[in-house]
Amino acid sequence: MKGLVMGSGVVILVVICVVILVILAIAIPIYNTLVSKHEAIAAKWAQVENQLQRRADLIPNLVNTVKGYAAHEKTVLENITAARSQWGTAKTLDEKVAAAGAMDSALARLLLVVENYPDLKANQTFLALMDELSGTENRIAVERMRYNEAVRDYNITVRMFPGNVIAGMFGYKPAAEYFKAEEKARTVPEVKF
Amino acid sequence: MHKKIIIIFLFTLLFIDFTPFCFAKEIGIISKRPQGDKYCFDFTGVVPAKIVDDVNDEGAGLKKALDIDFVIAVIPSLEGNAITEYAADLFSKWQIGKDTQGKKGILILIAMKEQQIKIETGYDLEKVYTDAYIGQVEREMLKEFLEQADWERGFLATIENFVERAYRMQKKGVDIKEAGSMQGSDYYSGGAGAKTVFDFGAALKKPLPQTPRELRDYFGAQPTPALAFQRYMEFDARDMNDYTVDLFSDASKEFFSHWRTSSGQRRAEAEASSGKTYIAKVKDKFAVLMAPANTSINEFICQPPYFFIRSEKGWQIDINSMGRSLIFGGPSWHFLSTAHPYMFAFKEYLIKMNRCYPLNGQKAFLGLTYPLWDNQGGGFKISPEWDSPTKRAGIEDDDILISIDGEKITKEYQDWEMMKRYKPGDVVDVAVMRNGKKINFKVVLEEVKTYLDEFPYVRKEGDPWTGFYFGYSQPYERDIEDVQLSVLEVVENSPADRAGFKAGDLIYYVPGSQDKHVGFSDYKNLLKRVKPTDKVKLKVLRNLKDRLELILEIGSYSQGKEGF
Numbered sequence: 001m002k003g004l005v006m007g008s009g010v011v012i013l014v015v016i017c018v019v020i021l022v023i024l025a026i027a028i029p030i031y032n033t034l035v036s037k038h039e040a041i042a043a044k045w046a047q048v049e050n051q052l053q054r055r056a057d058l059i060p061n062l063v064n065t066v067k068g069y070a071a072h073e074k075t076v077l078e079n080i081t082a083a084r085s086q087w088g089t090a091k092t093l094d095e096k097v098a099a100a101g102a103m104d105s106a107l108a109r110l111l112l113v114v115e116n117y118p119d120l121k122a123n124q125t126f127l128a129l130m131d132e133l134s135g136t137e138n139r140i141a142v143e144r145m146r147y148n149e150a151v152r153d154y155n156i157t158v159r160m161f162p163g164n165v166i167a168g169m170f171g172y173k174p175a176a177e178y179f180k181a182e183e184k185a186r187t188v189p190e191v192k193f
Numbered sequence: 194m195h196k197k198i199i200i201i202f203l204f205t206l207l208f209i210d211f212t213p214f215c216f217a218k219e220i221g222i223i224s225k226r227p228q229g230d231k232y233c234f235d236f237t238g239v240v241p242a243k244i245v246d247d248v249n250d251e252g253a254g255l256k257k258a259l260d261i262d263f264v265i266a267v268i269p270s271l272e273g274n275a276i277t278e279y280a281a282d283l284f285s286k287w288q289i290g291k292d293t294q295g296k297k298g299i300l301i302l303i304a305m306k307e308q309q310i311k312i313e314t315g316y317d318l319e320k321v322y323t324d325a326y327i328g329q330v331e332r333e334m335l336k337e338f339l340e341q342a343d344w345e346r347g348f349l350a351t352i353e354n355f356v357e358r359a360y361r362m363q364k365k366g367v368d369i370k371e372a373g374s375m376q377g378s379d380y381y382s383g384g385a386g387a388k389t390v391f392d393f394g395a396a397l398k399k400p401l402p403q404t405p406r407e408l409r410d411y412f413g414a415q416p417t418p419a420l421a422f423q424r425y426m427e428f429d430a431r432d433m434n435d436y437t438v439d440l441f442s443d444a445s446k447e448f449f450s451h452w453r454t455s456s457g458q459r460r461a462e463a464e465a466s467s468g469k470t471y472i473a474k475v476k477d478k479f480a481v482l483m484a485p486a487n488t489s490i491n492e493f494i495c496q497p498p499y500f501f502i503r504s505e506k507g508w509q510i511d512i513n514s515m516g517r518s519l520i521f522g523g524p525s526w527h528f529l530s531t532a533h534p535y536m537f538a539f540k541e542y543l544i545k546m547n548r549c550y551p552l553n554g555q556k557a558f559l560g561l562t563y564p565l566w567d568n569q570g571g572g573f574k575i576s577p578e579w580d581s582p583t584k585r586a587g588i589e590d591d592d593i594l595i596s597i598d599g600e601k602i603t604k605e606y607q608d609w610e611m612m613k614r615y616k617p618g619d620v621v622d623v624a625v626m627r628n629g630k631k632i633n634f635k636v637v638l639e640e641v642k643t644y645l646d647e648f649p650y651v652r653k654e655g656d657p658w659t660g661f662y663f664g665y666s667q668p669y670e671r672d673i674e675d676v677q678l679s680v681l682e683v684v685e686n687s688p689a690d691r692a693g694f695k696a697g698d699l700i701y702y703v704p705g706s707q708d709k710h711v712g713f714s715d716y717k718n719l720l721k722r723v724k725p726t727d728k729v730k731l732k733v734l735r736n737l738k739d740r741l742e743l744i745l746e747i748g749s750y751s752q753g754k755e756g757f
């Protein structure tokens with residue numbers, strides 16, 4: 001009798017151990033996936049920021065070149081310079097997204113204005129700057145897309161079972177998809193010649 | 194039983210990777226890069242097969258020389274996608290640049306239905322090929338040639354420009370072969386590059402541009418060769434392309450009636466000459482303008498010698514003869530032939546495949562070349578001249594030269610200077626590094642002798658061999674329109690000799706060549722197709738009157754044999 005009780009105690013212990021092991025075996029990879037997917041978001045955001053910075057760096061040259069041909073387009077040029085400094089001072093993610101949006105529309109207006117200056121459009125420096133700018137816009141689009149993909153991928157893991165359990169335990173929350181609205185109503189300038 | 198099958202079926206489904214199918218549906222093109230050492234992919238069938246082959250060759254060369262994976266894809270349609278998205282997608286699906294040290298791929302995507310071009314740059318080439326550079330190449334080279342419906346020059350001139358740019362950047366200190374910083378990334382490119390639109394064949398429908406009447410004299414024949422050269426460069430700098438003005442010799446006018454150039458090429462030519470000192474060498478009605486000590490590779494910009502001819506009108510540029518006797522473009526130029534009236538200007542040079550060696554007392558020949566004077570600290574990267582003492586001694590491409598007879602080689606032409614102290618038959622000790630190991634070679638020096646060996650198609654034991662030396666002909670003065678295969682010499686007892694070829698023969702047909710247009714490339718392609726003991730029929734013009742058909746039995750190359 002006693003032996004039997006001891007025996008069943010051992011069985012229960014073994015069962016508990018097995019259950020814990022099974023849970024760990026499931027939970028650890030999920031936890032690791034969560035961590036790496038979360039890190040991927042940060043890495044991809046860094047790429048987006050690099051490209052936005054690259055675009056901001058092009059602006060002084062662009063403004064100077066345009067000034068030479070279209071000095072009286074003051075408001076447009078001032079707007080674009082203001083958008084650049086807004087980007088420079090943006091600290092949080094939200095501020096940065098807002099500043100990037102402001103830069104988008106300021107650049108779009110500048111390129112509209114440029115249409116009225118055929119000499120400027122034929123200027124070699126300007127052409128080179130336009131190539132750099134449209135290349136950068138395209139890089140931003142690509143990196144944004146990859147960032148959003150990473151966010152979506154992470155969010156699926158966080159929201160779905162069993163990821164949601166693990167995420168809840170360790171405080172991983174769904175991340176926000178930036179740029180989503182923007183992508184639909186994109187004001188990114190289409191550079192034409 | 195049925196249940197079991199269904200379960201097995203469903204289970205199997207779990208392991209099938211659907212991504213390629215999804216992708217194929219999405220953008221309608223092979224989701225994986227076709228296998229093999231290929232770089233040109235035409236999914237439309239509009240690009241001539243020969244050009245696809247040529248680009249594949251160029252691509253393999255670029256991979257080897259610069260560690261760049263250069264891919265051209267021509268597709269029928271973007272199927273509703275933006276070309277930028279399509280290009281980025283194709284780039285990552287095909288993993289362009291995968292086998293390089295980093296993410297060094299280039300994709301030229303051409304969509305025929307939409308008439309759009311996008312050149313996408315791999316992450317680790319963005320510094321070498323900036324967006325501004327890509328935009329310029331697209332507009333001034335690729336677009337212009339496609340509007341002339343010229344695939345060949347469109348692709349080859351563009352590739353050449355990329356190569357030249359790479360060498361120039363290398364000269365400025367950008368190490369292209371250095372492993373890239375994006376090696377860890379999942380992606381190969383990030384949208385860099387530029388796009389443009391084109392109108393295929395449109396330029397052919399437009400009338401040729403005309404030089405305004407008041408400028409026709411300005412760009413007419415000139416009183417001196419130097420002035421003619423100056424005007425020619427101005428013609429390029431102004432991006433003019435009316436080749437009917439008298440600045441061009443009659444044969445050159447004819448030449449340009451079927452040879453078009455792009456504004457990018459004209460700009461590059463004008464830029465290459467600007468700020469350089471040229472000297473003029475004149476003999477009778479012929480003149481050559483060249484940079485002093487103009488070796489084929491002393492600058493990383495094409496800086497060929499220019500030929501001028503004097504007619505009753507004055508001095509005119511003889512582009513036709515230049516085209517027949519020089520290969521120029523990219524970072525270097527070299528001789529196609531030494532049998533032309535302008536050769537007097539090169540008497541002080543020993544002409545070899547990769548180098549013009551200035552002759553000033555050298556008595557012996559070693560045969561080392563320095564492709565691009567590539568010195569990466571430890572020493573120059575060298576190649577043996579074809580059919581030379583170094584080649585025979587076993588020196589190979591990409592060996593790093595350390596010393597010759599104990600003398601450390603640090604300067605350009607140092608080995609050539611040393612040759613003043615030796616004579617043919619002397620043995621020198623050449624030390625090189627190969628795969629990190631030092632190897633010493635005993636090289637038996639030979640006599641100084643010019644060879645027309647610019648086309649080393651025959652490379653190794655057992656390769657197809659004929660025994661021709663080819664030279665120059667003046668095609669437009671004869672009834673054969675465009676022949677480059679002028680037999681200069683036939684090696685004794687070679688297949689060519691046995692077939693009855695003689696010096697002076699003009700070969701105007703080889704299997705595969707177009708009527709009236711026979712070039713070295715036709716001959717090269719022929720050698721690629723045949724094997725020893727094959728028989729080929731060649732058509733020959735002898736003494737400019739007899740037309741013969743000779744049967745050539747292809748021989749087999751062994752070390753020491755001469756000719757092609």
